[in-house]
Amino acid sequence: MKRKLVLEDGTVFTGEAIGSEQETIGEVIFNSSMSGYQEIISDPSNYGQIMAFSYPLIGNYGINRDDFESIEPVIKGIVVKEACDFPSNWRSNMSLGEFLRLKKIPGIAGIDTRMLTRLIREKGTMKGIICHVEEKTEDVLIRLRATMLPANEVKQVSRAKPFPSPGRGKNVVVIDFGLKHGILRELTERGCDIMVVPAHTPVEEILALKPDGVLLTNGPGNPESIAHVCEMIQTIQQQFPLLAIGLGHQLFALANGCQIEKMHFGHRGSSYPVKDLASGKIVFTSQNHGYEVVKASVHQSKLTITQEALNGGSIEGLTHQTLPAFSVQYQPEAAPGSEDGKIVFDQFMNLMNQQQERMEQHA
Incomplete structure (x- = not known):
């Protein structure tokens, strides 16, 4: 036909x-x-x-x-x-x-x-x-x-109720803005005890779970359409190590005073080169996004740019200057694409371990 x-x-x-x-x-x-x-x-x-x-x-x-x-x-x-x-x-x-x-x-x-x-x-x-x-x-x-x-994309894809993915390691709360199974696979491989919660979960409920760390997932649409979650992110990052991916990266930036803009045609593919600004190392990444953080707005925030795309110079990584919180725009779970970015999950695990050590020292 x-x-x-x-x-x-x-x-x-x-x-x-x-x-x-x-x-x-x-x-x-x-x-x-x-x-x-x-x-x-x-x-x-x-x-x-x-x-x-x-x-x-x-x-x-x-x-x-x-x-x-x-x-x-x-x-x-x-x-x-x-x-x-x-x-x-x-x-x-x-x-x-x-x-x-x-x-x-x-x-x-x-x-x-x-x-x-x-x-x-x-x-x-x-x-x-x-x-x-x-x-x-x-x-x-x-x-x-x-x-x-x-215009309500996240509401259509986020889970309606929390669900666990049990493990015996770090207690990680995953806030679902459009969760990919690959993220759960990477956390499970590292032994994490996972609780996935809907995007609209009140901050009090997240605090009550007493996580070792919180992960903001990827998802569809314009982050400004769900800017109400920024207040929750501001509270969470003050108390727990935080990793934000994709849409989560953009929401993390919004919550810390940055601006977002729609890209001309976006980055969607499995081999986008990204440069780590501290080490100079180039990694190949999987990407799927149509919005990006405005670079000029970062300089007026409490965030620092850690990674940039070689094709166009868009922001691919951010870290908070004083808190154990960071983000990546690309898809580190490599589904599909290069596995170079999986080190992001190891960095998140290190943040949680360091936070635990600090708490034990002050106990």
């Missing part, structure tokens, strides 16, 4: 239908990763978005049970040059097309995704619609331009 992707600037791409047959509207973005499509599709940070994959072949190793980053994908749709119908991998349980149909995710294949990527890089992200090819483009554009994109 033929299908078309229509962008709000009037550009039309015609291709073949994959996945669900329903119409879908979302913000059209692109990801440059050569692999990891299953993690990308199931990443809660992609809520409300139509993901275009710039790599030309997607689905060649199928879908397996191990690589999901959430139980139910919330992505609006996918765009690919070629979707592989017959994957080859010993872990594969089903094809990409079968998975998309199962989860009712619409998609379109057979279009020039490199042209689409160049267009987004030139004009920035924009709304788009995947619809039936026979609909008049003029009518589709009226409907598309009148549609407002969701």
